[in-house]
Amino acid sequence: MTTTYAVLSEGLEKRFGDVHAVRGLDLAVAEGTVCGVLGPNGAGKTTAVRLLTTLLRPDAGSARVAGHDLVREAAAVRRSIGVTGQYASVDGDLTGRQNLRLFAKLHRVRDAQARAAELLDRFGLTEAADRPASTYSGGMRRRLDLAASLIRRPAVLFLDEPTAGLDPASRNRIWAAVRALKGEGTTVLLTTQYLEEADQLADDIALVDRGRVAHTGSPAELKALIGSYAEVVVAHADAMAQAAAVLDQLTGREPTFAEERHAVGAVTTDPTLTLPRLVRELDAAGVPLLDATVRPPTLDDVFLRLTDDRNETPTDRKELVT
């Protein structure tokens, strides 16, 4: 069986003056799946979405979206996609209902009024339907925006940081909507800085760094790649070297030290290195053990590991972790 790709890009490039925002983006999103494009601020995620939704013209490379060439068949691409931007792309001067009716008309929906009412109801906006969208809260605007992207069920839905800046309740509503869409067979490409979001929603994750895809895989594959993190805390500083020697032997990796906590840790990709075994081995070696953990990696670990060669300040890192 061959896989049909809803989004397939090869070597997409986009420059803005001196800034090489996207440099050779290769992306393949299988039909009916959710692809999470994950990366820090400035990685080129938004530019990638703007290229794939015909808002920008690529300087080089090619892409097919819903089977249509991005540049030569832009009109056909536009008929197949829904887009929800980083900022709510609705008209603040119009009410929620007026917005949806307008977009329904532009989509040639026969009963625009009924479609608007249906979507307002689905996204819990009926009560606020006749207020200007500019008076909506962030979560309501985002929901209206998503509703506007779903006027006619798109083959491919692009969501650019759909939950950035939302409170947990609003975020959960958006997540539920994305899951429901996937259940209906819509292909979703979402960008996010939130590792948890990609983990929760995506079938595949494309890790984007400095304008290109650094790695792709399922959340599980990415986790397997980085392995687990084993850490032990010993009773006194003198025992740290001893613990490090055991960890080195078990993992084959250079251990790292947190002197002030008397902690030693190492990454492992060996699935047999479980917590009981770790404790047994350390105990047998006579290490005065206070605490030990073997924790599965979070996507934070995956992310930091795979993009580790960049020189980031600690504050940049902080933004990635939510």
Place this chain on the structure above:
Amino acid sequence: MSTLAYDGTAMLGRQLRRIRNNPGLAILTQTMPITMLLFFGYVFGSALAMPGEEYRAFLVPGLLVATAANGIMTGMFQAAQDSHRGVMDRFRTLPMSRAAVPLGQAVADLVVTAAGTVPLLLVGLAVGWRIEGSALEAVCALGLLLLFRFAATWIGIFLGLLSRSEEAAGQLGSATFMLPLLSNAYIPTDNLPGWLRAVAEWNPISAVSTALRTLFSPKLSASLEQGGAPIAPVPEGAAWPVAHPVAGSLAWCAVLIAVFLPLAVRRYATGGR
């Protein structure tokens, strides 16, 4: 074409709803000329050589055209406001006509302007301006006025889409109030020094103002010969667009639309990408 008509109508509805929800700018730009008519007509008019009533009759067509030229400012402001909003990105990702959004804006502006001109006409009639020509000529005059407004709006839409921010568009837009000062909208140009007169008379506002004066008051020159100061609608030795005001106005409007409509549509479609 039917796509453009359909989408354009939807966008016209959007613009009219926006103006209805937020009518401040439209009301301000349409009531301002009434204030100016009273201020210029009575304050400046009393200092001019020609009698006040005659000056006010001269001024009304000029103010109508100067107000139409404000289409540059409102066009800029609305287009700049729109282009920095996410909703433009949504329109650009919809399978709709590329020209519909700017066309909707220009036509909505025309609808609002047509309605907004009525109060100025009424105040004009109250202070001594008269429609002396035939009904057909008056209708032609108003048609020409709206055509000029349409052309001015396209200049504004293009500049608005070019501008970097709403504030920049607002500042540059309000500078356009100077354009009528360099024309015969408020004062006759016959006494200006040669080069300045040429500049003023090649200003499209002069051609359209003169055209309105000739169409509204074809007998103005004749009636003035009976004693009033000779402010003939078409002064002697005027530049071609003023000497042939109707043809000159139509030519100016055609040129402006032919240049700025495609530029604006193209700029909108690409979004500067």
